[in-house]
Amino acid sequence: xxxVSAAADVRSDxxxxxxxxxxxxxxxxxxxxQVSFTVEPGTIHAIIGPNGAGKSTMFNVxxxxxxxxxxxxxxxxxxxxxxxxxxxxxxxxxRSFQNIALSPAQSVAENLMLGRHHLxxxxxxxxxxxxxxxxxxxxxxxxxxAEIAEFLDLGDKLHTPVGVxxxxxxxxVEVARALCTEPRLLxxxxxxxxxxxxxxxxxxxAVLEIRSALGISVILVEHDxxxxxxxxxxxxxxxxxxxxxxxTPAEVQSDxxxxxxxxxxxxxxxxxxxxxxxAAAHPSETPGTTS
Amino acid sequence: MSESxxxxxxxxxxxxxxxxxxxxxxxxxxxxxxxxxxxxxLLALPLYVEEFxxxxxxxxxxxxVGAIGLNLLVGTTGQLSLAHAFFLxxxxxxxxxxxxxSGGIGLADLRGLGWPPLVGMVAGVLLAGLAGLLFSPIAARxxxxxxxxxxxxxxxxxxxxxxxxxxxxGGFNGRSTPEFxxxxxxxxxxxxxxxxxxxxxxxxxxxxYLGLALALAAYVFARxxxxxxxxxxxxxxxxxxxxxxVMGVNVQRYKGRVFLVSSMYAGLSxxxxxxxxxxxxxxxxxxxxxxxxxxxxxxxxxxSVGGAALGALFVSALPLVFQRYADALPLVGGAGEGGLAPGxxxxxxxxxxxxxxxxxxxxxxxxxxxxxxxxxxxxxGGPADRSASAxxxxxxxxxxxxxxxxxxx
Numbered sequence: 001x002x003x004v005s006a007a008a009d010v011r012s013d014x015x016x017x018x019x020x021x022x023x024x025x026x027x028x029x030x031x032x033x034q035v036s037f038t039v040e041p042g043t044i045h046a047i048i049g050p051n052g053a054g055k056s057t058m059f060n061v062x063x064x065x066x067x068x069x070x071x072x073x074x075x076x077x078x079x080x081x082x083x084x085x086x087x088x089x090x091x092x093x094x095r096s097f098q099n100i101a102l103s104p105a106q107s108v109a110e111n112l113m114l115g116r117h118h119l120x121x122x123x124x125x126x127x128x129x130x131x132x133x134x135x136x137x138x139x140x141x142x143x144x145x146a147e148i149a150e151f152l153d154l155g156d157k158l159h160t161p162v163g164v165x166x167x168x169x170x171x172x173v174e175v176a177r178a179l180c181t182e183p184r185l186l187x188x189x190x191x192x193x194x195x196x197x198x199x200x201x202x203x204x205x206a207v208l209e210i211r212s213a214l215g216i217s218v219i220l221v222e223h224d225x226x227x228x229x230x231x232x233x234x235x236x237x238x239x240x241x242x243x244x245x246x247x248t249p250a251e252v253q254s255d256x257x258x259x260x261x262x263x264x265x266x267x268x269x270x271x272x273x274x275x276x277x278x279a280a281a282h283p284s285e286t287p288g289t290t291s
Numbered sequence: 292m293s294e295s296x297x298x299x300x301x302x303x304x305x306x307x308x309x310x311x312x313x314x315x316x317x318x319x320x321x322x323x324x325x326x327x328x329x330x331x332x333l334l335a336l337p338l339y340v341e342e343f344x345x346x347x348x349x350x351x352x353x354x355x356v357g358a359i360g361l362n363l364l365v366g367t368t369g370q371l372s373l374a375h376a377f378f379l380x381x382x383x384x385x386x387x388x389x390x391x392x393s394g395g396i397g398l399a400d401l402r403g404l405g406w407p408p409l410v411g412m413v414a415g416v417l418l419a420g421l422a423g424l425l426f427s428p429i430a431a432r433x434x435x436x437x438x439x440x441x442x443x444x445x446x447x448x449x450x451x452x453x454x455x456x457x458x459x460x461g462g463f464n465g466r467s468t469p470e471f472x473x474x475x476x477x478x479x480x481x482x483x484x485x486x487x488x489x490x491x492x493x494x495x496x497x498x499x500y501l502g503l504a505l506a507l508a509a510y511v512f513a514r515x516x517x518x519x520x521x522x523x524x525x526x527x528x529x530x531x532x533x534x535x536x537v538m539g540v541n542v543q544r545y546k547g548r549v550f551l552v553s554s555m556y557a558g559l560s561x562x563x564x565x566x567x568x569x570x571x572x573x574x575x576x577x578x579x580x581x582x583x584x585x586x587x588x589x590x591x592x593x594x595s596v597g598g599a600a601l602g603a604l605f606v607s608a609l610p611l612v613f614q615r616y617a618d619a620l621p622l623v624g625g626a627g628e629g630g631l632a633p634g635x636x637x638x639x640x641x642x643x644x645x646x647x648x649x650x651x652x653x654x655x656x657x658x659x660x661x662x663x664x665x666x667x668x669x670x671x672g673g674p675a676d677r678s679a680s681a682x683x684x685x686x687x688x689x690x691x692x693x694x695x696x697x698x699x700x
Contacts, residue, residue, distance in 0.1 A: 063537050085533075085537045086536050086541045086542070089536075089538055097534060102534070105594075106526060111527075114523050114535075114540075117523075117538055122519055124516060124521050124552055128512040128513070128515050129515070181539065
């Protein structure tokens, strides 16, 4: 994997994502505190931070699962903070889940077809009576689903129930299902967590290909620092619900506060992860200049 | 890794699908053949078997319709409802009222519209659907056991209305159900007299075909539903409401819709139940009926349309068969004799069967059937153990952050 490559051609209907002063509270706990950042069209934007920094909370705000107590999230003319999750899906925002949220008994194809839900119309009557428009719709979208499955190396597993697939395959189905919604903005929640090195490389490659071929924006939450630094055009760093840094990977790498967040009070941080972060932050230097 | 040739395939819709597309699930010719034979046997049955079996068959058909409807709600969508008996009652009473004549004997002054029975049947289905629609705002906001408790209220309301609205329901004595007829053809013993291959086709034979047609239609509709867009949305919302909503499913609307469809199935089932017994009475539509329907779908296999049909067959036919063969069976005695009453014996058997199913075969009769089918096809047992994977796999279906406010998000 080489460095950041600029998006080939950004789709014209991909607006920027403007996150402005978003605060989320659960009772007395403030999970996010006045977080702001902007995702430029056609970029890969990473959100990183130690465990409990509020990354997943941010994703749940972006996809409408949580409501922000203050602040707003704009996507073009839409206010994501005021919309319900299914409405957000309807305007082309797709999301994959960190802990796989697929239907284990359904086949890969059926899980992926759910991604076509907002693009298709067949209701209870049309489906139950197998009206011609329902079957035609199913066939057309089934073809597209097969293409997307092929793209993520799932082509030969289309009719396998998701529950019997390997973990890596299931993660890929998650991403494929999000892609199947034909998104303008793709939210990937730790797409390579738990994957081996080869699977991680393949996924990183796929994310780059998605961005360059589709010209859409991608927001990525990820722990794998190597992947983040090589993929992302811009990085937002959260710690304890606050934004502590925002900039290009190079800028963020040398930010003292970021280094402190990852290495400083090490009680809740996995040492290997911290070392990895430090290695990524200072590829040429020895890590641990601050304590 | 190679350059982005795969991307071109995926994103620009190139036609590289030939080489590696997945093989579709194997199609054997055995299955359609078996289905055709089974259908022929069912069609020819009235020529050979006696009235008891045909009447049982119609009762089973009614139960199949109701069980499929309940399974859509409970098995597919994961919404528990104890109100199924109520919706059956709405269907049964509506049919009896719309198709029945006014009049009555003694105390009971009965009202009826005297309209064609087909109108009564349609009205029964629609009114049950309307009742479901009125309740669906509640159904859409509750999930699982909470909906079960809320729906319990409907059963008690139904009992009260059945007992007290005498002019329509016949009160606690009940009232008899008018015969079904279709465009002048009566599903009764005469009018017109009918012989097929010198076998007289009377009420039981005629109702057998009616039941067969309705059960088949209910089965096909549900199968189609589950294999397409709404079915996938319902199954996903059972597994994870958050995932379903993020993928674009309007969760509340779908919960309301499936409740509506389920209550319409129950309405049709209620009409068939009334026709099968020949009368309606409050005690037929109590909580016990709701529980029997739940037993059907648990025994049959939650989420499986065929399983619901098998469960309905088992649960609704068993007491009738016990009753008929009370003399021949050990421990079971007829009315006034020693031993268990047939209905009681059947209940013990359901209890035992449910325990066995929950312990050893959580996917129910449908899972058992699938296991035998697979064994017949490939002895090694294919990887595509669809039903087993549904229950044995617990690594999935929990979204990263379930919303704190639960289902009412």
